[in-house]
Amino acid sequence: MSEHGIGSQVVTQIAIVVHDIEQSIDHVSRAFGMAKPEIIITDTVEKARTNYRGTSSPAQAKLAFFHLGQVDLELIEPIGGPSIWQEHLDTKGEGVHHIAFAVPDTAAAVAALKEQGMADVQHGYFEGGMYTYVDTAPQLGVMLELLEFFGK
């Protein structure tokens, strides 16, 4: 599979990690002349089975999505425990955390990136699918999120 890379060439999200999602929603809504989206809170660890750098974590996040054509601009405010989102805030401050792709086969995509020296740093589940963050920033300049939707 590695000659096909992650198996997707269509970016679906640009995600920004922020300290205060309500304040960031205000700024983004105004800059783009858009209505304020609702804030979603991710599942607890029992359902999400969040694994951060090899260990289970009770981390959650507040999320908000702005639809910018094909791509969603996603705001993420980490809450509740150690996570790759909180790590970004602590080490780099607010900024672009990842870009996301819907992949047909997470295991194959992770294996292809592993051949390039890139590692799974957090994964978990949501209703209908799973996500995996791979630390591609040293090589690609940005982290990738692999989204797989089950039964599609």
Place this chain on the structure above:
Amino acid sequence: MSEHGIGSQVVTQIAIVVHDIEQSIDHVSRAFGMAKPEIIITDTVEKARTNYRGTSSPAQAKLAFFHLGQVDLELIEPIGGPSIWQEHLDTKGEGVHHIAFAVPDTAAAVAALKEQGMADVQHGYFEGGMYTYVDTAPQLGVMLELLEFFGK
């Protein structure tokens, strides 16, 4: 115009500033299973009329574009003089530099963002249009590029 923000809600580019564009092209091509794009060198200051933080600059850049659906992933290696790209490399290292939007009226978009305390930090011209970088990172978490295509 400010109630409409920048006048566009469709993101067209995600741009990453890099030290070595050839090496970055190798990594990105492999991760996405894509052919290597050509490298474009931006116009010299006589044609581009590059203005960086209020002053003319001979800055240029090597560019490469990967087409990821609606959005291009753009790699930027700054060369030749002071620029907002080089500033990012010097202060933050490699990473996401901006996301871009095609706007109908640059002056109106810049005015709308100025009301939110965001300033034009670099602008210039290319064949058929102009670009403006507005430092929206403190409020939005990422810099915006406003692209205006003339005669369209």
